[in-house]
Amino acid sequence: MNHWIRLLISAFVLTLLSAPTLAAEEVNLYSARKEALIKPLLDRFTQQTGIKVNLITGKAKTLLKRVQSEGHNTPADILLTTDAGNLHAATAAHLLQPVDNVTLNAVVPQNLHDPEDRWYALSIRSRVIVYSKERVKASELSTYEDLANPKWKGRICVRSSSNIYNQSLLASLISHNGAKQAENWAKGIVANMAQPPKGNDRSQVKAVAVGICDIAIINTYYMGVMLQKDGPQKKAASQVSIFFPNQDGRGAHINISGAGIIKDAKHKENAIRLLEFLVSDEAQQWYAQANHEYPIKSGIPVSDIVNAWGYPFKQDTLNVAELGKYNADAVKIFDRAGWK
Amino acid sequence: MQHSITGSSALSARPCFTFYRPSGWTLAAAVVALIIATPILTILGFLFYPGSGTWQHLADTVLADYVINSLLLMLGVAAGAGSIGICTAWLTSMYSFPGRQLFVWSLLLPLAIPAYIIAFTYTGMFEAAGPVQEWIRESFNLRYGEYWFPEIRSLGGAISMLSLVLYPYVYLLARTAFLDQSVCALEASRTLGCGPWRSFFFVALPLARPAIVTGLSLALMETLADYGTVQYFGISTFTTGIFRTWFGLDDSVAAAQLSGLLMTFVFVLILLEHWSRRQARFHHTTNRYQTLPNIKLPPLMGWIATIACLLPLFFGFLLPVGQLTQWAIMTFSEMVNESFYELMLNSFPLAGAAAVLALIPALILGYGNRNRATPLSRFLVRLSGMGYAIPGTVIAVGVLIPFGALDNSIDNWMLKHLNISTGLIFSGTVFILLFAYMVRFFTVSLNSVESGLAKIRPSLDEAAKTMGYGGFEILRHLHLPIMKGTLLTALIIVFVDVVKELPATLVLRPFNFNTLAVRAFELASDERLADSSTAAIAIVFVSIIPVIILSRTIAHSRPGQPQ
Numbered sequence: 001m002n003h004w005i006r007l008l009i010s011a012f013v014l015t016l017l018s019a020p021t022l023a024a025e026e027v028n029l030y031s032a033r034k035e036a037l038i039k040p041l042l043d044r045f046t047q048q049t050g051i052k053v054n055l056i057t058g059k060a061k062t063l064l065k066r067v068q069s070e071g072h073n074t075p076a077d078i079l080l081t082t083d084a085g086n087l088h089a090a091t092a093a094h095l096l097q098p099v100d101n102v103t104l105n106a107v108v109p110q111n112l113h114d115p116e117d118r119w120y121a122l123s124i125r126s127r128v129i130v131y132s133k134e135r136v137k138a139s140e141l142s143t144y145e146d147l148a149n150p151k152w153k154g155r156i157c158v159r160s161s162s163n164i165y166n167q168s169l170l171a172s173l174i175s176h177n178g179a180k181q182a183e184n185w186a187k188g189i190v191a192n193m194a195q196p197p198k199g200n201d202r203s204q205v206k207a208v209a210v211g212i213c214d215i216a217i218i219n220t221y222y223m224g225v226m227l228q229k230d231g232p233q234k235k236a237a238s239q240v241s242i243f244f245p246n247q248d249g250r251g252a253h254i255n256i257s258g259a260g261i262i263k264d265a266k267h268k269e270n271a272i273r274l275l276e277f278l279v280s281d282e283a284q285q286w287y288a289q290a291n292h293e294y295p296i297k298s299g300i301p302v303s304d305i306v307n308a309w310g311y312p313f314k315q316d317t318l319n320v321a322e323l324g325k326y327n328a329d330a331v332k333i334f335d336r337a338g339w340k
Numbered sequence: 341m342q343h344s345i346t347g348s349s350a351l352s353a354r355p356c357f358t359f360y361r362p363s364g365w366t367l368a369a370a371v372v373a374l375i376i377a378t379p380i381l382t383i384l385g386f387l388f389y390p391g392s393g394t395w396q397h398l399a400d401t402v403l404a405d406y407v408i409n410s411l412l413l414m415l416g417v418a419a420g421a422g423s424i425g426i427c428t429a430w431l432t433s434m435y436s437f438p439g440r441q442l443f444v445w446s447l448l449l450p451l452a453i454p455a456y457i458i459a460f461t462y463t464g465m466f467e468a469a470g471p472v473q474e475w476i477r478e479s480f481n482l483r484y485g486e487y488w489f490p491e492i493r494s495l496g497g498a499i500s501m502l503s504l505v506l507y508p509y510v511y512l513l514a515r516t517a518f519l520d521q522s523v524c525a526l527e528a529s530r531t532l533g534c535g536p537w538r539s540f541f542f543v544a545l546p547l548a549r550p551a552i553v554t555g556l557s558l559a560l561m562e563t564l565a566d567y568g569t570v571q572y573f574g575i576s577t578f579t580t581g582i583f584r585t586w587f588g589l590d591d592s593v594a595a596a597q598l599s600g601l602l603m604t605f606v607f608v609l610i611l612l613e614h615w616s617r618r619q620a621r622f623h624h625t626t627n628r629y630q631t632l633p634n635i636k637l638p639p640l641m642g643w644i645a646t647i648a649c650l651l652p653l654f655f656g657f658l659l660p661v662g663q664l665t666q667w668a669i670m671t672f673s674e675m676v677n678e679s680f681y682e683l684m685l686n687s688f689p690l691a692g693a694a695a696v697l698a699l700i701p702a703l704i705l706g707y708g709n710r711n712r713a714t715p716l717s718r719f720l721v722r723l724s725g726m727g728y729a730i731p732g733t734v735i736a737v738g739v740l741i742p743f744g745a746l747d748n749s750i751d752n753w754m755l756k757h758l759n760i761s762t763g764l765i766f767s768g769t770v771f772i773l774l775f776a777y778m779v780r781f782f783t784v785s786l787n788s789v790e791s792g793l794a795k796i797r798p799s800l801d802e803a804a805k806t807m808g809y810g811g812f813e814i815l816r817h818l819h820l821p822i823m824k825g826t827l828l829t830a831l832i833i834v835f836v837d838v839v840k841e842l843p844a845t846l847v848l849r850p851f852n853f854n855t856l857a858v859r860a861f862e863l864a865s866d867e868r869l870a871d872s873s874t875a876a877i878a879i880v881f882v883s884i885i886p887v888i889i890l891s892r893t894i895a896h897s898r899p900g901q902p903q
Contacts, residue, residue: 034862070748072748212468
């Protein structure tokens with residue numbers, strides 16, 4: 001029994017130790033970006049500024065609930081998510097405050113930050129088409145809309161519509177073409193699917209490589225990560241090519257990872273400094289090299305792998321806030337279309 | 341009244357006061373049950389918010405899918421985990437065959453593997469692009485679609501994955517029950533001319549039914565709460581539906597309504613378990629114990645038994661762990677560093693504390709209900725035990741909201757009256773995390789305590805009392821020895837569950853606090869399977885140690901067995 005009592009005591013000591021200490025120079029970050037994809041940057045920031053960054057990672061929506069329930073006492077200073085939809089949800093719940101910051105406004109393009117300056121993009125990701133080098137010619141591909149064409153029947157792989165990247169893609173179609181056409185599009189895709197949606201974006205690439213389907217819809221950086229290390233994933237990824245859709249029209253669909261400052265932030269100055277750091281050239285290069293994402297400003301070199309796909313490409317200039325606005329509509333359309 | 345003697349016993353005056361005054365117990369039990377049920381009530385509270393049109397939308401489109409898939413999944417896992425668990429438990433407790441000593445404890449090992457890890461691992465091996473199918477294609481010069489291979493990411497796949505990691509619940513409880521059975525009943529059945537099969541089906545199985553049903557209901561509740569596997573396999577169930585509705589449609593009311601529907605499933609399970617227990621009181625048939633006969637099987641039958649035990653062990657543990665080990669060897673140098681040891685140091689004390697914390701209220705409720713259960717207190721107990729079937733994320737949100745409100749009201753009050761800001765006292769600490777674990781895994785402890793208590797005939801207590809024993813002494817000298825095995829089982833299952841727990845940990849943990857499960861999941865969900873393997877293996881090995889202790893204790897806890 002003594003053993004358990006000791007465990008209990010150690011748990012309480014842990015409780016005390018893990019309560020955020022009141023050091024002067026720190027900033028508290030709630031991040032939907034996974035630890036491995038943010039920690040190196042935060043360490044660099046601490047090195048440069050001496051400001052300690054306390055981190056919790058988790059799913060965006062649950063972090064948002066946590067901020068909400070912690071109320072005005074929340075320790076969170078920054079909420080960082082990997083898509084515009086969740087940032088929009090945070091503003092809708094009145095959790096973020098406007099940041100009228102010269103650097104951020106100058107660096108982050110107009111369509112990549114909240115119209116009321118409550119959040120800013122930190123990196124860009126594009127959702128594109130990949131196709132089998134063996135069975136599809138690039139000339140057969142054109143737009144997202146064309147994927148609903150019966151000529152692709154039984155040839156498309158795409159992940160579940162529970163995934164927010166698909167929700168955002170459909171939201172952009174709602175915004176551009178209207179809900180009616182967007183729903184027809186979703187139904188068309190479902191009719192063209194080679195298999196019920198399963199797995200994540202990397203699985204779709206593998207499915208094309210193996211021959212389950214001929215084309216798939218994925219975010220580009222997954223291809224980047226698959227290609228950078230020798231092994232079966234690289235083998236699969238080298239059998240497919242990337243196609244940027246709608247290059248003759250509005251451009252390829254993009255989404256962002258981004259961050260905003262919490263309304264009740266206790267370390268607002270430090271939080272702004274961290275955001276400024278995350279849009280700095282150094283941080284932008286890190287995103288581009290380490291996770292093969294696209295920088296938010298021009299002049300930053302992308303990784304060699306990404307460069308080989310063609311950069312720059314034409315990007316949809318729709319304000320990414322729109323993606324959040326139509327998120328719930330998109331989910332309902334998916335449900336009606338039978339897109340699992 | 342049966343309690344009248346103890347009140348006046350001088351020997352036991354102090355401890356007895358708390359243990360044997362029924363009204364005190366009942367009150368304590370009600371309060372504890374209410375506290376634990378708070379997060380569940382919070383979620384259900386959303387039901388009373390004005391609804392939007394979402395429910396109609398769900399009913400028109402995806403609701404039927406959620407219900408049917410959840411039902412099929414449960415049926416499949418009940419059949420799979422049930423048959424594996426009962427067969428292996430019966431074989432290892434009654435017969436001797438090659439490898440039996442090894443199987444007794446090693447059959448528990450799959451318990452150490454989180455369902456999402458086994459799902460990721462099997463997908464990595466057996467998907468169309470995986471090494472196995474690639475080998476088939478290359479060896480026979482086939483293309484995809486020209487040969488048949490079971491689709492791992494399917495409903496059948498999910499049933500297999502969950503059965504493989506959940507059967508130990510049934511095995512564990514069924515084996516304890518088989519060992520606890522007095523051999524006399526079996527001997528009697530033999531002398532009455534029952535062969536081994538009939539003895540099994542008509543004597544041993546009915547006697548062990550409460551334990552088996554408890555094990556099954558744990559497995560099924562875990563099945564209902566599973567998110568990682570079904571999400572990865574693309575199967576629409578209640579859990580994926582709740583996430584989608586809450587986070588995709590941004591409709592917490594409709595999500596709560598779905599949770600409510602899920603809870604009715606759980607309630608049916610719980611009622612079923614209770615009905616099964618009430619069919620007969622399963623007190624000890626007799627107190628005469630002999631060493632179990634351990635019938636030696638003839639060679640052929642013996643080897644069949646060996647294979648029957650080896651298969652679940654192989655597919656539930658050896659194969660996935662072998663694959664994980666292979667990956668871990670590839671990535672070991674990269675992934676194991678100081679921060680990795682920190683993860684382990686975070687995970688273990690956390691799990692240990694949670695295991696103890698879940699047992700204390702279980703004891704209070706168990707005893708409270710044993711002495712004097714009212715329909716209300718019984719209902720509260722059932723309500724507080726539902727956390728096990730509710731996805732961790734939903735529990736987390738249910739914990740966040742009341743604690744946030746509590747913290748902020750304390751802060752407001754202190755500011756107003758004493759001009760001191762207390763900030764957040766509970767939110768963002770290990771305390772709230774431990775509380776969430778308690779809510780989530782409370783049923784495990786409670787079921788064990790209750791099935792342990794069910795073995796103690798009230799007449800035993802009464803006999804002890806007439807001999808002048810006080811309440812505390814009865815607990816110590818009578819109940820504790822009888823319940824030792826079951827209590828340890830409770831501690832260890834909760835320990836292992838917490839080491840594996842993911843979603844609630846993700847949301848509720850303090851700053852800079854990571855566990856092995858968080859690390860493993862973050863990497864695995866990015867399909868960085870090889871990188872996640874070191875953390876996954878660490879979870880497995882950490883969980884093995886208590887599992888082995890447990891199996892040893894079970895072997896020794898049989899009354900009448902030399903200690």
